[in-house]
Amino acid sequence: MAKPKRHPKAPAGRPLNAEGIAKAVRGALASQPVLDIHTHLYPSSFGTPVANRRVKVDPAGLMLWGIDEMLTYHYLVAELLRVVPAGQPSPAAFWKMPKEDQADLIWKTLFLDRSPVSEACRGVLTTLGRLGLKPGEKSLARYRMFFASRNPDRHLADCMKLANVETITMTNDPFDDNERSRWMSGKIRRDPRFRAVLRLDPMIVAWPAAAKRMAGWGYRVSDRPDRATIQEARRFLKDWLHMLDAVYIAASLPPAFRYPSRWDNPGAAAGELILKEAILPVCAEEHLPFAAMIGSERGVNPELKGAGDMPGRGDIRSVTNLCRTFPNNRFLVTMLSRENQHELAVAARKFPNLMIFGCWWFLNNPSLIDEITTMRVEILGTSFIPQHSDARILEQLIYKWEHSREVIGPVLAAKYQALARTGWPVTAPAIERDVEGYLRRNAAGFLAGAKG
Ligand code: HDL
Ligand code: ZN
Numbered sequence: 341m342a343k344p345k346r347h348p349k350a351p352a353g354r355p356l357n358a359e360g361i362a363k364a365v366r367g368a369l370a371s372q373p374v375l376d377i378h379t380h381l382y383p384s385s386f387g388t389p390v391a392n393r394r395v396k397v398d399p400a401g402l403m404l405w406g407i408d409e410m411l412t413y414h415y416l417v418a419e420l421l422r423v424v425p426a427g428q429p430s431p432a433a434f435w436k437m438p439k440e441d442q443a444d445l446i447w448k449t450l451f452l453d454r455s456p457v458s459e460a461c462r463g464v465l466t467t468l469g470r471l472g473l474k475p476g477e478k479s480l481a482r483y484r485m486f487f488a489s490r491n492p493d494r495h496l497a498d499c500m501k502l503a504n505v506e507t508i509t510m511t512n513d514p515f516d517d518n519e520r521s522r523w524m525s526g527k528i529r530r531d532p533r534f535r536a537v538l539r540l541d542p543m544i545v546a547w548p549a550a551a552k553r554m555a556g557w558g559y560r561v562s563d564r565p566d567r568a569t570i571q572e573a574r575r576f577l578k579d580w581l582h583m584l585d586a587v588y589i590a591a592s593l594p595p596a597f598r599y600p601s602r603w604d605n606p607g608a609a610a611g612e613l614i615l616k617e618a619i620l621p622v623c624a625e626e627h628l629p630f631a632a633m634i635g636s637e638r639g640v641n642p643e644l645k646g647a648g649d650m651p652g653r654g655d656i657r658s659v660t661n662l663c664r665t666f667p668n669n670r671f672l673v674t675m676l677s678r679e680n681q682h683e684l685a686v687a688a689r690k691f692p693n694l695m696i697f698g699c700w701w702f703l704n705n706p707s708l709i710d711e712i713t714t715m716r717v718e719i720l721g722t723s724f725i726p727q728h729s730d731a732r733i734l735e736q737l738i739y740k741w742e743h744s745r746e747v748i749g750p751v752l753a754a755k756y757q758a759l760a761r762t763g764w765p766v767t768a769p770a771i772e773r774d775v776e777g778y779l780r781r782n783a784a785g786f787l788a789g790a791k792g
Contacts (some may be wrong), residue, residue, distance in 0.1 A: 353767030463739035534585035595652030635676030
């Protein structure tokens with residue numbers, strides 16, 4: 341009998357038993373370099389405010405790293421301000437404290453005075469351990485000495501290696517004066533490991549204010565998006581897309597975001613027009629995805645500043661309306677509310693131009709990564725992007741990816757073991773092929789315009 345023709349995609353390899361599957365999944369996840377599709381990280385050419393012996397301190401620098409930045413990450417600030425005795429310090433007093441004093445207070449309050457069991461606290465300890473530091477120090481002195489001795493570029497390479505991340509997408513906001521001035525200076529040295537992303541929240545959620553700023557930069561726009569304003573908004577988008585060489589356009593949108601916008605929200609009508617007539621047409625012309633990050637209620641407690649936002653349930657109909665109305669656009673979507681996840685996964689079954697990604701922000705916790713990833717494999721198979729780090733401080737890459745691999749591994753192993761029980765031969769090369777898709781190819785392919 342002629343040898344059966346091997347399916348081009350069915351890789352060779354002997355069928356694995358349950359234990360072999362778990363081992364192959366762990367190995368594939370550990371060895372597959374990641375394309376991290378959403379972060380707030382920067383290379384050293386954006387300056388660093390972190391004092392060390394190797395580079396000049398840039399107080400407004402955007403490359404954040406080291407123990408003091410890790411401990412004053414806004415997730416930990418919120419956890420601190422819950423447990424300090426009233427007013428000791430008040431949020432306002434806390435923000436006035438020097439960063440090192442803030443970090444000392446957080447270390448004492450959240451790590452020494454009580455067990456650091458929260459995900460954000462545990463993340464700091466995972467990171468310290470992976471950097472070869474003993475996590476149980478009573479003071480930060482030793483940690484500070486370690487980071488002070490590090491060269492930022494060498495440290496960046498080490499953190500990416502420890503996290504096995506090969507590509508980092510940034511969040512680049514032209515409406516942030518500090519970031520805009522750095523790009524306009526022409527002094528940004530491009531780093532091939534970093535991809536730029538044009539982030540445009542104000543253009544959709546606060547068009548009149550955005551228009552005022554853009555007019556100040558020489559774009560002839562008015563707060564009523566008429567024909568001329570739309571043209572100038574497109575010019576602004578193309579100027580920035582080309583300067584950044586951006587791989588997608590992104591916006592974080594509130595739970596109340598609707599497409600088409602609701603009649604009872606007149607301010608939203610302008611943002612809808614900008615999205616429909618400027619942003620999405622430019623994305624289509626430039627063959628770039630639009631990333632809608634939906635469900636963040638900003639400033640629920642303004643006293644907490646960056647720590648004061650929270651999730652709210654978004655509208656899936658608006659996501660499907662966008663995917664159906666703009667079939668030539670590609671949409672990367674992540675939603676912040678746990679309650680949106682099932683409908684979002686089913687929506688992705690309806691629209692090949694919709695790629696869902698990550699367990700975003702308050703969903704980036706083991707229990708929810710487990711629940712959401714299990715559901716997504718059941719509904720979408722291999723055609724989604726399970727995770728992004730959303731890292732703001734360089735070293736967070738290490739723990740956010742380690743903790744995610746720890747959860748995604750058993751989820752995938754259980755699914756492959758269930759598959760094997762049907763008699764389907766599950767092999768190591770097949771697992772490696774799929775994991776390469778989850779951690780790199782689905783994102784890279786969608787950014788380039790191919791199907792996952
Ligand atoms: O809007 C966003 O991109 C969010 O990820 C916010 O930056 C949020 O504050 C955050 O840091 N999430 O981890
Ligand atoms: Zn983010």
